[in-house]
Amino acid sequence: MVKASDERSFTKSLFFGDIQEDMVFPYPTLDEENMARLAMILDSLRTFAQDKIDPKKIDHEACLPREVVSGIKDLGLMGMQTPMEYGGLDLDTMSYARIMQELATYDNSVAVFVGGHQSIGMKALLLFGTEEQRTKYLPKLASGEHIAAFALTEATAGSDVQGMKTRAVMNEDGSYTLNGSKIWITNGGLADLITVFAKLKCIKNGEEKERITAFIVEKSMGFKAGPPDEKMGQKGANTASIYLDNVRVPAENVLGELGNGFKIAMEVLNNGRLGLASGCVGTAKYALKLAVDHAEERKQFGRKIGEFGMIQQKFGEMILGIYAMESIVYLTAGMVDRGVKDFSMESSICKAYNTEMLWNIVNHALQIASGDGYLKKHPYERLLRDSRVNMIFEGTNEIQRMFIALSGMEGPGQKLAQLARAFKDPIGEMGVIYDYVATKVSHTVNADRLTRSDPLLKDEAVGFEEGVKAFAATVEAALRKYGKHIIDEQFLQKRLAEIAMNLYVQVACVARATAQLHALGPEKAQMEMRLCKAVCRKACHTANQLLKVCDANDDDEIRKIANFTYESGGYFCPLH
Incomplete structure (x- = not known):
């Protein structure tokens, strides 16, 4: 197996079989100053939200009340990560994620309004803007006097941005004329x-x-x-199409370098996905609280329904899901705050994993509520509607899986291509061959280990280590089998992405539980250790099952059935 470069992200390194544990240990925490500052902001937000945010009213009226928007602005939440010199709060990523989590606890539309403005709307300006651009625009954006949006998607260009129809033409005076339209733009009408x-x-x-x-x-x-x-849900969040008809834009309003827009868009979306994933944690916790309260009140056959095994199983799955969601979000946010350059795969994992886990958790909560869950007077059906779009926007979860798999395999693929060239000229490329053989022997005899996990989590650490070793071997085998045609093997891509997701969940939980064991001791951290072990067992089992079916599967049969369905125009086996 080939060796990863130290420049790679933690998860990309797993595709090589490398474990860069210094990137995940110790599990990130806020220092006392930032913790105190965050606590003050959260206290103010809770006081405001409990008095002013009425999610049922927002859903019914399909817009955010003026007092809600004004209150959010007055709290300074429109410029959370904007530097203080431009009027913002200059919060770190972990604090920002925690506030987005809190906002989503009260209402998803409010969280989307704030996230659409900051996570993506003004993010390109923060990351790539010139000093002149920042000075001109950021103060009014940070105060909320002006609202920002991000316009990438078109009717013919969703995840495939190369299908974009919007055009810019340079004028003689250096300005640009833009023509085209964009769809599904969060905050577009505002x-x-x-x-x-x-x-x-x-x-x-x-x-x-x-x-x-x-x-x-x-x-x-x-x-x-x-x-x-x-829309089906998140009705209070404004979403609209944008039309550009001979819109003239001065030369000084180009962001970044000419022709560099794709890179800018991807970096912005990496940040946006992390904000979305943290919001999912807040909604999941709220759904869990609703379900707990109902289970305590509702009785059947003379017993509280929370005492029945099938209900307990649902609660167990909900708690484990939230623990995993929280663990990967704040591990990734901590990486960003430490200056890790490439966190693209980790943010994609957080987005895909958390949006799907939230859907399951809300579904469980509705099922526990039974008939009440289906009634509009209760919040469950709204939460279900609000949660569904999360798996679609900011890149569908299918696209996230393709990105995770193909981006992860890019490095090993390039190394194997170098190796193939080296074998054609073994004298001139002995260094490449030697490096490969040495790495192969190293991974076989002495695979990378987690040396900083707590001894009480030895089984979980070993499960992760063995999973990484098997994963890297599977990646290499797949690349050797399919070569450049791996891009067409989406069944395989899905499995590899989900293995990577489950490995990241395992290591995030081990790192988090290790930190708690060291801080509190085994007795006080007993429940956290139990959660970690349960999540890791489940994630390890899922990854192992996926590894087994990477080669032996029914993919060809499914393809044939799907293709015949398209040809038939629908279901083709009626009984009558």
């Missing part, structure tokens, strides 16, 4: 400023070609917003 992505003919690496470029577009420049989209 926005004063939008980060717009358009194709522009430009020269890069000596070649003229249409490349995606990012622009800061003000409302005064002439973009129009359509009516609010009517």
Whole structure:
């Protein structure tokens, strides 16, 4: 097996069989100053939310009340990660994630409004803006005087951004004229400023070609917003189409380099996915609390329903799910705060894992509530509607799985390609061959280990280590089998992505529980240790099952059935 570079993310290294445990140990925590500051913000937010945020009213009226929007602005929550010099709170990523979690506890639409403004709307300006651009725009965005949005998606360009139809043309005076339209834009109908992505003919690496470029577009420049989209859930969050008809944008409003828009969009979405994943934790905790309260009150056959095994099983799954969700979100947020350059795969894992786990948790809560769960007067059906879109926006979970698998295999694939070339010229490339053989022997005889996990979690650490070793071997075998055609093997990609997700869950929980064991001791951290062990057993079992079916499976049969279904136009085996 080939060796990963130290520049790689933690999870990408797992595709090589490498465990960079210094990236996950010790589990991140806030220092006393930031903890105290976060506590003050959360106290103010709770006081405001309990008095002003009425999720039932927001859902019914399909908009956010003015007093809610004004209150959010007054709390400073529109500029949480904006530097203080521009009027923001300059919070670290862990604090931001915790506040997004809290907002989603009260209402998903409010969380989406705030996240759409900060996690993606103004994020490109924060990451790639010039000093002049930041000075001009950030103060009003941080105060909430102006609202930001992010416009990438089009009717023909969802995850496939190369299908983008919006065009920018450079004018003689250096300005640009934009034409096109965007759909499903969060805060689109409210926005004063939008980060717009358009194709522009430009020269890069000596070649003229249409490349995606990012622009800061003000409302005064002439973009129009359509009516609010009517949605299944998150009705209070404004979502609208944006229309650009000969919108003239000055040269100084180009974000980053010409033709560098795709990279900008991806980096922004990496941040946005982490905010979304942390919001899922808050909604999941709220759903759990509703279910606990109901189970304590509701009696059947003379007993509280919480005493019945099938209900207890649901509660167990909900608690384990929340523990895992929380563990990966704050591990990833801590990586960002430590300056880890590449956290793209970890944020994708958080997004896919947490949105699907939230869906399961809300579904369990509704089932525990039984008939009450289906009634509109109770919050369960709203939570179910609000939660469903999370698996779709900011990149569908199918796209997340493709990204995780293909991005993870890119490095090992390149190394194997180098090795193949080396064997054609063994004299001139002995260094490549030697490195491969030495690494192969090292991984076989002395695979990477977790040396910093608590001894009480030895079984969980070993399960993770063995999983990483088997995973890397499976990745290499798949690359050897399919080569460049691996891009078409989506059944396999899905499995590999889910193995990576479950490995990340395991190590996040082990790192978190280790920190608690060291801080509190085994007796006080007993329940946390129990949660860690249960989550790891489940994740390890799932990963092992997926490893087994990477080769022996029914993929070909499923393909044939699916293709015949398309040809038949639907179900093709009626009894009558």
